[in-house]
Amino acid sequence: MDLSACDVLVVGGGGAGLRAAIAVAETHPNLRVAVISKVYPMRSHTVSAEGGAAAVIKPGDSLEEHAYDTISGGDWLCDQDAVEAFVREAPAEMLRLEHWGCPWNREPDGSIAVRPFGGMKAQRTWFAADKTGFHMLHTLFQTTLKYDVIQRYDEFFVTKLLVDEGRCQGVVAIELGTGKIHAITAKAVILCTGGCGKVFPFTTNANIKNGDGMALAYRAGAPLKDMEFVQYHPTGLPFTGILITEAARSEGGWLLNKDGYRYLQDYDLGKPEPRPVLRSMELGPRDRLSQAFVKEQEKGRTLEGPYGHYVHLDLRHLGEKLIDKKLPFVRELCLKYVGIDPVKEMIPVRPVVHYMMGGVSTDIDGATPLPGLYAAGEVACVSINGANRLGSNSLPECLVFGARAGKVAAAFAAELKAPSPSVLTQAHDEERRLEEKFRRGRGAKERIATLRAEMHETMEESAGIYRNGPALQKAADKLRSLQERFRHLTLDDHSYTFNTEQTAALELSYMLDVAETIVQSALQRTESRGSHQRTDYPERDDKNFLGHALAYRAEDGPPRIEWVPVTITRWPPGQRVYGR
Amino acid sequence: MPATVALAVARYRPEEEPAPTLQTYEVPFREDWVVLDALNYIKDRLDGSLSFRWSCRMGVCGSCGMKVNGTPVLTCAAFLSEHLPGPIRVEPLDYFPVVRDLVVDLSDFMRKLKKVKPWILREEEKPLAEGEYRQTPDQLDAYKQFSMCINCMLCYSACPIYGLEPSFIGPAAIALAQRYNMDSRDQGARERLEILSGYDGIWQCTFVGECTKVCPKNVDPAGAIQQYKLTSAVHWLKTLLPWGAR
């Protein structure tokens, strides 16, 4: 086993992780900061974000409005102090990225251009064509290269958090290239590992999004918050699940059912106008649009293809010039993957799992209840997204809370002495566990692909856009049995060098843990709110459920759920109104 | 359309064998499958020990570059139907050391990327309070193309010069340096000149042009390098003048 040490260890090299690392390097240049990631940072899933990043910058807009849009969009489950901090700090963070070189789209006079986005009452979404996440990630990554103090562990897979004396003191990780086990001690650990879309079969998420950080924290005793809130993006390509950005609608795209009818007008989302109207119709929030699709499907008004039901996203009236200027990636993706030119044809789309509102519970500074452990980005639940995130809020969330977590973790690390020696014993135990599980464990019979497929089926059937008690209970039982069967996993690959079957197995075990928290939280929230719709409890119930579900790992059996109230500062719960 | 298609996949198990071999797998043929889907089918159903990198499956993360029938491509964007009848040969990218099966080592590129200083260099930072640097759409357009690089390494794998002269900084890194040189917010062109115009820089390039041809994002690194040669030559001429740049 290899031993190394740093002061602040950032797990994950996406938007939040890199921003956190820079925050540490800038505020505490004397600290040793390291970024450990199972992929090279520029492969992180931030790269796939398309539409944009919201921050108030234009005259006529206000922080209050951004906060209100976010809170009402989140169906009043957002912690309002966190939202206020978020909207306040987002503009400076976005500007900082501009100063670092992010190629934001511009107005003719050279100032930042913004576009409308779903659920937002004002135009405040900054964008770099329709590859915003890609440009943000590469800008951040290339900027980190100038800080010599930021050390990187590329292609290191974290298997465990080291916790001793009640605080997090580092990680155990596998160096993928060699299979060597490393114990990396740290005075503070920041989880920035992204979400867990791969728990579901049909998702926009990349293969790497397996809820690693969520499971690591959960196993270390930190709770996962609001895991029942899974965002379906209304427009994904059938089969591949490739995301067609919301910007396609914000630029004026229409959603049409099989009769060519803009069906959203039937779902209390406003009247169809030829030009896009803010907070109306196609610019409604994602949860409502995805739910409308299911209702439309029940009415038999969707189209049917080899990969299930779909509707049409019509961009033809936007014209080639606008599409090439503002949505070039949409055109590229459609041409490449479905052989359709959106300039001339309608795009087949259907709702697809996109984002986790829930995650590792943190306070407004990214600190988890476990001392020394921080989290930021999709892995975390601060929570600013409540029961439904608004499009273009997640990228600035990575920046704002990445920076906050970085600064606070650095300050925390600066005051601490070296880690306790007993963590090494833990690290050795972990090494032994991995060795036993993956090198010797022959003779078992369960395959990764089988278990994963069954988990996918279970999640899609029970924890989709609409849920009900019996299906969720059945899913909870099924996940229990999958956990049991995971013990009998067999691998074809017992080698050390770049063993991707081993990482797939570890990822599956993470996903099973996370899936259980999703199902258990969904089971216990007997109301409907935002993206969590219970057919057996169709109404929002502020009396009993204006609170966050915290899922704790139980020694044996399903996760234990506890409740904490939502923080309300200025916006008492109200009705979500769109298009009126 | 055939019911199945054969994939001849390069295997290299460093713990067992001295050199790579080809292993053939029969996978179902599906019209909308890309080569990566077939590899995943193999990994899930036929042979869990096959190793390769992949992530986004939408051509933007840059993980899944491999050689398919001899040409470097993103396997998530290479349809099986484009490579019929098979067997489809899938190999790791050329000119990089092979770690295992289809996985190559990228540390050389990561070092080179840092060398060209791909970040905004300025004599003086503008305070955040003063807002954004103004940049007109035309100024954005001047470097936008070079900013589209996803670091997929296809260009290195297509560049015989990189194969022959591994110290060559190479297409992607030079294009990224040029991305910052051309950015109206940047003032670091002089600082980057040293490395770009140095022994391992642009002058190694003989304009084979293959890097641009295989680039999945139309970055045109070959163009970036040629344009930079002109910049560097003009700079050289200026240094001859007594009042010129030094």
Added chain:
Amino acid sequence: MGRPITPFLWLLFSVGGTVSALLFPVHLFLTGLAIPLGWIDPPRYEALIGLLRHPITRLYLFVIIAFPLVHWAHRFRYTLYDGLQIKHLTALIVVFCYGAALVGSAAAAYLLWNIP
């Protein structure tokens, strides 16, 4: 091999490449193919020598001989490096290529200077 003059050599290479691309096909076609094959009559000696005595013609000829020779030297040098993988013979190759170009250019200058 000192790198500093590479940009200069590349400039000469580029000028030579452009000059030869623009002008060699027509010269070669006329004097090497069309005239020898009798498609057109050869120009008379007096006309040519008259043309040759003009200083602009002499300058023109020098340009279309010297620059293309350097163009060759520069390009061929890299072809030898890469095609035959003989970079270890750098010094020899450099002397041979640029040396030959230099000799050719000097010969051109001498002949053009001494036109009767």
Added chain:
Amino acid sequence: MSLGAHYTPYHPKWYRRRVSVWWWLQTWSYTRFVLRELTSVFVALFAVVLLWHIWALELGPEAYARLLVRLGTPLFVVLHGVAFVFVLFHSITWFNLAPKAMVVRLRGKRMPDWVVVGSNYAAWLVLSLAVAVILLRR
């Protein structure tokens, strides 16, 4: 790591393939590249031929007549034919690649590639005509 070395756990044993001396025959695009580079040989040869022309002209009318006879022999016709093909290849590749090497901007907008390529070909045509007219003037 050398080929066939024994594997030691936790240590990488990378496989590096040597670039073959015949790499430029492996794909047509590499071969075409090498052919493009070899056009320079014919460019140089023709520069030498031009020198020969000048020399013959300086020596006098007889030498010029001998030169014309020599150029008419099958060997020289064939040589010139081959050289012509290569020189044409050089011109075409040179013009077509020009817009990559040189970005022409007009009022901040990048000129499309075909404009740059087109003006190259136009210049080629004009210059060729001019040369032909001057050279063949009676």
